[in-house]
Amino acid sequence: MFGDHHFLALVLINLLGLAGIVVWCFQGRGRPMARLIAQILFFAGMTAVLGFSGILPHWVAETDLTDIQGAGAYLAKSARILWWIHLAWTLVGFVRLYVVVEHRPREARLLQELVVAVIYLGVALSITGFVFGVPVATLAATSGVVAIIVGLALQNTLGDVFSGIALTLGRPYTLGDWIMLSDGTEGRIVETTWRSTHLLTGANNIVVVPNSVLAKISLTNLSRPDERQLISLTVRxxxxxxxxxxxxxxxxxxxxxxRIVKDPAPLVALKDIDAVAIGIDLLFCVAGPGDRLLARNDVIDLVHRHCEANGLFLAMSPQSYAVVLPATADQPPATVMRSRSSGAL
Incomplete structure (x- = not known):
């Protein structure tokens, strides 16, 4: 029969489980290490009491609690439920602590939520099968048709979800990186969700890109290996x-x-020369994509100033040049501008 030592053990397990919930709530997420230590201590205590009393949480309810009646049966079920809940919280605590230790709390959020969801789903199924004796395999088979219907209805959404998981595992970018898509869209990644990735563009707009689209197109990560960017400016x-x-x-x-970085040093490349002008490419690096506009403006202003200071003159583009028409009997030679691109006088 159900002895006093079993009853006291079940009472102690329930007290430990409830106390663990109170401590878990008061610890808060701001102290992950202290929270995890408290979870481990309460979980270890509950496991030890369960083991010493001979009531194991992974046994099916009908096989070991047939002699427990009345309040004892409720205490046994609540003790098992609390044990499984604390097991889930302990595993989730390890997952979140790993993310904090790795200093990737934001970019690993999607993967973290996936692992946490799997843990909670496994614990829920364990409670359903081991505590209440519900045949989980039959329940899963019955819900298979419903899962297929829901999957077909949410096909696009699920595609975004799995694409987001693939992008998180592949890590072509992280939060804070500046990326450029194949269609020319570029911006800094400010948020990643289950369904989409948000880019903050240089125009201070948010572009929402579905994860399934982002997984199919090519992109350039402008922040790797660092955010320095090479800019080329052509002058004549x-x-x-x-x-x-x-x-x-x-x-x-x-x-x-x-506004430009001096490492690597800027370069001046003599590009071409003709009878009119010398073509030059100015190559310089900026600290990040956000500095391109201001740096280019400063370089153009300084080029103009140094040309004036050194007696240099800016030349016209090679698409326009002068053509001298031959003189006729009734008019002198004339100079007109001809466009090389159109070929018209």
């Missing part, structure tokens, strides 16, 4: 001075710019 200087003089003036202009 009139060929009135030697190329090395023009090159030194452009180097001086880049060195004066405070």
């Amino acid at each position: 200087i009139a060929a009135t001075h030697a190329p090395h003089i023009i090159e030194e003036a452009m180097h001086a202009a880049l060195q004066k710019c405070q």
Whole structure:
């Protein structure tokens, strides 16, 4: 029969379980380590009492509690339920502590929520089968048709969910990275959810991209290996001075710019030369994608200033050049502008 030692053990397990819930609530999420330690202590105490009393939580209810009647039966079921709940909380505590220790609390949120959901689902099924004796296999088979119908109805949403999981595991980007999509959209990742990824663009707008779309298109992570970006600016200087003089003036202009990084050092590449001008590519790096506009503006301003200071002149683009028409009997030679692209006078 159901002895006094069993009754006292069940009472003690219930008291430990309820006390653990109170401590778990008062600890809060701000102290994950203290919360996990408390969970482990209460769970270990409940497990020890269950083991010493010979009531194991993974046994089916009808096989070991046939002699427990009345209040004792309710105490036995509540003790098992509390034990399974504390097991779930302990496992969830380990998962969340790992995320905190790895210093990835935000980008690992999707994977963390998935693992937590699997833990809670497993514990719920365990309570249903081991405590209440419900045949879980039959229940799962019965709900299979409903699951198929729901899956077909939520096909797009499930595609986004699994794509989000794949992106989280593959880690092509993390929160805070600046990415550029194949269609030209670019921005900084500010949030990732089960269904979509949110980008904050340079225009201070939020672009919501479904995870299934993001998993199919190519993207460029502008934040890896770091956020420095190379910018190329093409200028044409009139060929009135030697190329090395023009090159030194452009180097001086880049060195004066405070909005570009000096490591790697900016470069001046002489691109081409003709009878009118010398084409130059100015290559320089900025600290991040957000600095591109201001840095380009500063470089253009400094190039103009150094051209004036060194007696240099900006030349027209190669698409436009002068053509001298031959003189006729009744008018002198004339100079007109011809567009190379259109070929029209």
